[in-house]
Every structure is written in C-alpha cells, then in structure tokens.
Amino acid sequence: MDILIIGSVAYDTIETPFGKVDDALGGSGTYFSLAASYFTKPKILAVVGEDFKDSHLSMLEQKGVDVSAIKKTEGKTFRWGGKYGFDLNNRETLFTELNVFENFNPVLPDNFKTCQYLFLGNIHPALQNKVLQQAQGAKFVGLDSMNLWIENSRQELLEVLKRVNIFIINDSECRELSQEYNLFKAANKILGMMDEKKDPALIIKQGEFGLFLFKGGKTFHLPAFPLENVFDPTGAGDSFAGGFMGFLAKTGDHSWENLKRASVAGSIMASFCVEQMGAKALEEISQEEIANRFSQFKQLTHFEI
Amino acid sequence: MDILIIGSVAYDTIETPFGKVDDALGGSGTYFSLAASYFTKPKILAVVGEDFKDSHLSMLEQKGVDVSAIKKTEGKTFRWGGKYGFDLNNRETLFTELNVFENFNPVLPDNFKTCQYLFLGNIHPALQNKVLQQAQGAKFVGLDSMNLWIENSRQELLEVLKRVNIFIINDSECRELSQEYNLFKAANKILGMMDEKKDPALIIKQGEFGLFLFKGGKTFHLPAFPLENVFDPTGAGDSFAGGFMGFLAKTGDHSWENLKRASVAGSIMASFCVEQMGAKALEEISQEEIANRFSQFKQLTHFEI
Numbered sequence: 352m353d354i355l356i357i358g359s360v361a362y363d364t365i366e367t368p369f370g371k372v373d374d375a376l377g378g379s380g381t382y383f384s385l386a387a388s389y390f391t392k393p394k395i396l397a398v399v400g401e402d403f404k405d406s407h408l409s410m411l412e413q414k415g416v417d418v419s420a421i422k423k424t425e426g427k428t429f430r431w432g433g434k435y436g437f438d439l440n441n442r443e444t445l446f447t448e449l450n451v452f453e454n455f456n457p458v459l460p461d462n463f464k465t466c467q468y469l470f471l472g473n474i475h476p477a478l479q480n481k482v483l484q485q486a487q488g489a490k491f492v493g494l495d496s497m498n499l500w501i502e503n504s505r506q507e508l509l510e511v512l513k514r515v516n517i518f519i520i521n522d523s524e525c526r527e528l529s530q531e532y533n534l535f536k537a538a539n540k541i542l543g544m545m546d547e548k549k550d551p552a553l554i555i556k557q558g559e560f561g562l563f564l565f566k567g568g569k570t571f572h573l574p575a576f577p578l579e580n581v582f583d584p585t586g587a588g589d590s591f592a593g594g595f596m597g598f599l600a601k602t603g604d605h606s607w608e609n610l611k612r613a614s615v616a617g618s619i620m621a622s623f624c625v626e627q628m629g630a631k632a633l634e635e636i637s638q639e640e641i642a643n644r645f646s647q648f649k650q651l652t653h654f655e656i
Numbered sequence: 657m658d659i660l661i662i663g664s665v666a667y668d669t670i671e672t673p674f675g676k677v678d679d680a681l682g683g684s685g686t687y688f689s690l691a692a693s694y695f696t697k698p699k700i701l702a703v704v705g706e707d708f709k710d711s712h713l714s715m716l717e718q719k720g721v722d723v724s725a726i727k728k729t730e731g732k733t734f735r736w737g738g739k740y741g742f743d744l745n746n747r748e749t750l751f752t753e754l755n756v757f758e759n760f761n762p763v764l765p766d767n768f769k770t771c772q773y774l775f776l777g778n779i780h781p782a783l784q785n786k787v788l789q790q791a792q793g794a795k796f797v798g799l800d801s802m803n804l805w806i807e808n809s810r811q812e813l814l815e816v817l818k819r820v821n822i823f824i825i826n827d828s829e830c831r832e833l834s835q836e837y838n839l840f841k842a843a844n845k846i847l848g849m850m851d852e853k854k855d856p857a858l859i860i861k862q863g864e865f866g867l868f869l870f871k872g873g874k875t876f877h878l879p880a881f882p883l884e885n886v887f888d889p890t891g892a893g894d895s896f897a898g899g900f901m902g903f904l905a906k907t908g909d910h911s912w913e914n915l916k917r918a919s920v921a922g923s924i925m926a927s928f929c930v931e932q933m934g935a936k937a938l939e940e941i942s943q944e945e946i947a948n949r950f951s952q953f954k955q956l957t958h959f960e961i
Binding site for chain 1: 742837838839840841862865866868874875876877878879882883884885886913916917920950951954955956957958959960961
C-alpha cells in the first residue's frame, strides 16, 4: 500500500572518528524513503533549494521513491553539520541552516491525500497537524518528535499525539515528555496520552541498546543488530522508521505479531544505515541481505524453555 | 549437581532514592548462593567475623545452602557502604572495610573438592587460582572479576582466565580488558584469551540493558526483565551468576541452547533481587514465580518471521 512521508531532505556534513563527508544527501525524509523503498513505494513531501542536485533526485527515483512533491524553491537546501566521538551515542551539532526549510508550508498534492500510511517526520507539531488534516485517506499514522517540541510546543504535540496510531521516540524524549524516569512507567503514561480508539502503540528507541515496543499491555524488546563496525549513526532512527512503516504498508497488517516483525525490519534498515557514512549504505541493499538479517535476529534473540 | 561458590559474605549499608538499609546481609557469595539455591544446593566458602549473626547463617541453611565452610574468625565481618542516585546504573562506594576478609586464605574442605561446578567470585585472581588448584573435581568453572584486578593484576587474571569455561563481566570491564571499544570485537578478543579446549563462553552484562552471551561464533542477547520498580541494584550481577550457574548445575547440560536458558534463569534471579533493598527478595521466591518470568521473557523477545 502507499506510504507518505513528510520530512526533511538535506545536505549533511558529518564527522565521526571513522570518516568525514561534506554535503552528503541526508535529512529525515531521505533516510525514511530510502529505507521504506525496500518494502513499498514511498511518496515524499519536502522542499529543497536551487542547489539540490538532479543526480540525487534521480537516485531516489530509481529506488522507487515518488519525488514529484519534492519542491525546488529559491534559496539553499537545508544543511546540518554534526560531529561524533568514539561514543557514537552522543553527538555535537556543529550548525543548522534551515534555509528553504524555514518557510516550509506542507501542501499535499491530490494524489498524496489518499495514501493509507502516513509518517509525520520530526517537524513542528503544528505542521504535522496541518499535514494530518489534509491526509484524509490515512488509516495508519506514525509520528516522530524531539526534545525541542516537547519543551516548546507541548500542547500542539499532545494534540497531534491523540491523532496517530504509533509514536516513535527515544528514551530521553520519552522520559522528558512523561516526566517519569522509569521507562515502563513512562511508556504507560505516554500511551495514556494517546487515543484509545486508535489502538495506540509506542516504540522507544535506545540506540545501540535496541528498542521496546508497547501496545495494549504487551511489551516486546529487540536489541540492535550486532555490528563490529559502526561508521556513522546519522539517520539510524529515520531508517528504522522507514523500514518499520514500509513493512507495515507492504503487509497491511497491524496485528501485534506484525508490529513486532515490522520493528525487526526497521532495525535491519537502521543496521545497514550505520555501516557507511551518510545515507550511502541504503542505496544498495539486496532483499537477500535483508532476509539474512531477519534470520540472524531470530537466532540472536530466541531461546526454548 | 553440586556447585561451589567462593565469594564474600558481608554486611552492606545501602542508600538509594527509594530507601536505606544498615548492615544488611550482603556480599557476592550471599547473593550468588541465595539465587543458586532455587536450582541446586550450593556450597559456599567464605569468612565472617565474630559479629556475624547466627540468624543469617540459619536463614542460608534453610534455603539449602551448605554453610559448613563459612569460617567465623576473630574480628569484624567485611562491610561495604554504597549510595545510588536516580540513575541506578551508577553508584558511589562510601566505604569498604575488608576486616576479616583481608587475610582470607581459601582452603577447601575435602568434601568441597569434588564439586563439579565452581564459581570463582570477584576476589584477587591469585586467590581464584589457588581455589582452582584445590577444586580437582570441577568440570565447569565460572569466573567473575573487576576493573581493580584488570588494572593491577592483569597477568594473574589472564592465567585464571585460561582455566575457566565461562567468564561473566560487565561491558566496561570487557572494554578495559580487551582495549577495544566495540563490544563485539572486544568479546572476540577476550574469547581469544581463553583456552579453546575449554569450549569457552563469555557473558557481557549491561545492567538495565541486558546481556550478551558468546560462544563458538554464536551470539545471544537477552534484555533485562522489565520492572516498573527497581529499589536497589546491589547484588544483581551476583544473583545473575547464581541463577545462571545454579541452572547449569541442576541440568548438567552445557549446550548452546542450555547456556541461553541458564542466562534467562540468571536474569530472572537478578530481576527479583533488585525489587527489594539488599538480598531480602531472594529469600522468598516461589518456583511458580520463576516459571512465570521464563514465559514472560519469551513473550518479550520472540517473534515469528
């Protein structure tokens, strides 16, 4: 089934102890779309500047991403620069230049309004709400957010939270939003902020320590895929969301068992993402490699009583 | 089958945001024995002072622990004081009074030398080696250590490491011993320090983030049991080791599948341990509660492809 992502398409400058890239294709929308493209044909709504390269648009198109609503506008593409130390869990933002993203006003083309799956990438919750109002065909909606909106736009975030089916955040955001240190109490509080009629689910990401999935009193844990070489964690969260939502859109099944499988799919895409600088690794994965990591994940986590 | 533990029996003073206890029964040998007692009859080799309470000895005895080699000697029992903040992963040691433990010279009674399972608790590696030399019946040996010995007694630790079947440490110790930041590279290096003929296995504990088990190119991950209320993490690692080794001694099976099950058993005992201050929670667990957590762990981690 169709999936629509609203997020950023950007040029990133990233430095890790293992390498450096300048103006590499990045942004939450890019990572999400590339990861989702292995399961379905994602549509992306975003804005870029005049400097955005055609070669990047055609690469996305070749991966099956619908780029017709990536609007090229006067000015420069959104740019972000970050630096990681050996502890790849912590990063320093060196600069953020919003550029054309500053006045982004998301308007959905008619053929995007019927998408059944929608992912609201990490933008201001007021904009997320605006997209939701237009996406009248959306039956299953995923939401990302960040500490900035939790702190500065709490009410608007709580509003959008009531209108989605799954909320995907990291542990510190979860603690901040719920004002609860214990992760399991925090999860219950956040599920309580969502709309029961939406059969709400919550994913708490913990970086190299994996994730928890919660829904209807059930809990599932998945570790991160074990990797001996991690080059760049940028985009891992968006790749997770892309794999997760893409898998759901492909299968059209929102059962507990399938949400678990989808979180494995998401973790697999995140594991490929971090093995190269930027989003490069997401351009060339085979279905066989994905299937192999599914099996390896099972061997990693299963035991018989 | 029989299991022998060498470790400390101590009085702990512990402060957490949730409570405080003074002179509570503690020490690695205590936590290990109590946890192991749910699977087998552990024998413990330790030393205590004249102030050690008979009621504590009889409690251990009632749990099926062989206390005949807990030697009461002139002086005071080993005392430790520690304090935790809300992040229960980090603690501050307030005091360590070795007392009678300072001159502990572990001599095994004859009926202890035939034990088939042996766990070398966290004492100086030279003492661990000395115990190993006496434990001639030991067929499966587990080892604990700490940063102090890694830094100050590396050669002696490497010697004892070559003589054991499983090494149980935490992630920071693993990184320090291997001089390798990536956990999976570190695990391979440490397994390389062990004796291949011993079919060596390694467990890396990560506190609230669970553990990894490694052996013969295979990797298993288990999260920590989800708990809404953690009161005191003291002794969690020793309770894990006790449950793990106790389960192996009960089943007499060192296969990969059974090592995984044993690590579940260990994690279950650790999860009970942290739910009360000190070692109190380990005194009164039912087999039914243990079986329930086995099932819950399976639900928490399993998915079907």
